[in-house]
Amino acid sequence: MSMSRRSAIASALAATAAIGGLGAAQQAGAASAPRRKSAFGPAASPVGDVVGKITVGYQGWFACIGDGAPINSWWHYSANGGQPPSPSNTTLVSWPETKEYSKTYRTAYPNLNSGQPATLFSSWDQQTVDTHFRWMQENGCDTAALQRFNPFGAEGPTRDGMAQKVRQAAEAHGRKFYIMxxxxxxxxxxxxxxxxxxxxxxxxxxxxxxxxxxxxxxxxIWGFGFSDSGRPFEPAPCLDVVNWFKSQGCYVIGGVPTHWRTGTDDSRAGFSDVYHAFNMISPWMVGRISNVSQADQFARDLNGPDQADCDAHGIDYQPCVIPGDLQGRARAHGDLMWRQFYNLTGIGAQGFYISMFDEFNEGNQIAKTAETAADVPAGSGIFALDEDGTSCSSDYYLRLTNDGGRMLKGQLARTPNRPTQPRV
Structure with missing residues (x-):
């Protein structure tokens, strides 16, 4: 079982807490973060499939026993994958809305509060992937970054199969994809x-x-330079890999630590040459912010200087935008996500990386999600999208992403006021 990216965030928690204690005047300073003269900045590449576009991280890592996947497990649903997920055997923190999947699988959770069976989708079913890519098409998600963990272990055959399924769905729905x-x-x-x-x-x-x-x-390539034990690589082999992919004619994006530029907190020291070898830099953000004030502070103290550093080195900048941990009640019915779109458009970022499309394990998904308590298993304690009292449609964060992309592309005037209504 691949480790969750959640394990990468612990070293930055102290820095995040410090941000939360800053004064109102400092928080307001993010509104004056340096803005650039052109939409995508002087150092940017021309608009392509990632520059000037919305990219979504796509896990595609859910499976159910009986779905035909080689892994033959409740993959990423259960702590013990040999048994169906239940309140005592689960890795889920958010519950998907499943009405549009042609096939779902019965879990050991109690029925939903509506009385319907508690069932889940499998990423192995082509119809599931097709449904996800249709949602991307309908909501302005241009490109999907297909996550690929170590394919030489037990997960390998399932990972290989998912790549083919994603290709088929991307071709069918006019989306782009790449290997991450x-x-x-x-x-x-x-x-x-x-x-x-x-x-x-x-x-x-x-x-x-x-x-x-x-x-x-x-x-x-996601993970070079992180200061946790799960990614213990030294700079030299990492630089070798980056340069090898470039020698193969690839445009190489680095999924790097939040504090890559300073080499502190979640970043190892000594990785500057590795980071600056990438064609595009995309720093990790999950677990870093949980409210609008923190988003403003990051825009001022990290994103703005990050963009300037990328400009100085001829690197494209693709900051990560998060909807917020739903179970942690961080979303503020879309205000957190919109503030990031507003701030990052203001500094002239080359594109946005949405984390993630289908990350129901960390509660940061934008894919259709349970709307109300009626749509989650009884007694589970899982929050629906209306957890703060604001009614939200299951596709709300897809629609919000669409409007954020329109603002990035200049199709919507830059505005701090969220134009997307939680329910249409």
């Missing part, structure tokens, strides 16, 4: 990631749906 390698726990990463690209994943670049930037196939 996550090196968490991948001890033989330096050699195996090259083997995997050469022998398997490179073939997907022949698809018209495979994302290109500056005429080059896009690859992302």
């Amino acid at each position: 390698y996550d090196v968490s726990g991948w001890t033989s990463m330096q050699s195996q990631i090259k083997d995997d690209w050469t022998s398997k994943m490179k073939a997907y670049t022949a698809s018209g749906a495979y994302a290109k930037q500056n005429g080059k196939p896009v690859v992302c």
Whole structure:
């Protein structure tokens, strides 16, 4: 079982807490973060499949026993994957809205409060992936970054199958996709990631749906430089991997620590050359902010200087936008997410990376989610989208992402006032 990216956030919690204690005058300062003269900045690449676009992180890592997936497990649903998820055997913190899936699987949770059975989707079903990519098409999500953890273990055949399913869905719905390698726990990463690209994943670049930037196939590597034990790599092998992908003709994105520029907190020291070797920088944000004031502070103290550093080194900047942890009651019915769109458009970011599309394990998903208590299992304690008293449609965060993308692209005037209504 791959480790959750949640494990990467602990080292930055102290910094986040300090941000929460800053005064109102400092928090307001984010509104005056440096703005750039052009929409995508002087150092930016031309608009392509990631620059000037909305990219969503796509896990595609849910499976159910009986769905035919090689892993034959309640993958990423249960702590014990051999048993169906239940209140005492679960990895879920949010509950998906399942009405549009043609096939779902019965869990060991009690019935929903509405009386309906508590069932879940499988990412292995092509109709599930097609449904997700249709939602992307309907809501302005241009590109999907398919997460690919170490494919040389037990998950490998299922990961391989998911790549084909994503390709099919992207082609059918006019979306782009690219491979996003996550090196968490991948001890033989330096050699195996090259083997995997050469022998398997490179073939997907022949698809018209495979994302290109500056005429080059896009690859992302997530996890270099993080200061936790799950990614213990030294700078030299990491730089070798980045330069190898560039030698293969790829446009390489770095999914890097929040504090990559300073080499502190969640970032190891000594990785500056690795970070600056990437074509695009995309710092991690999950677990870093939980309210609008913190979003403003990050815009001023991290995102603005990050953008300036990228400009100085000819690197594109793709900050991460989070809807907020639903179970942690951080979303403020869309205000947290919109504030990030507003702030990051103001500094001239080259694109947005939405984290994530289907991350029901950390509560940061934008995919359709249970609207009310009637739509979650009885007694589960799982919050629905109306947890703060504001009624939200199941697709609200998809629609919010659409409007944030329109603002990025200049199709909607930059405004601090969220134009998206929680319910239409």
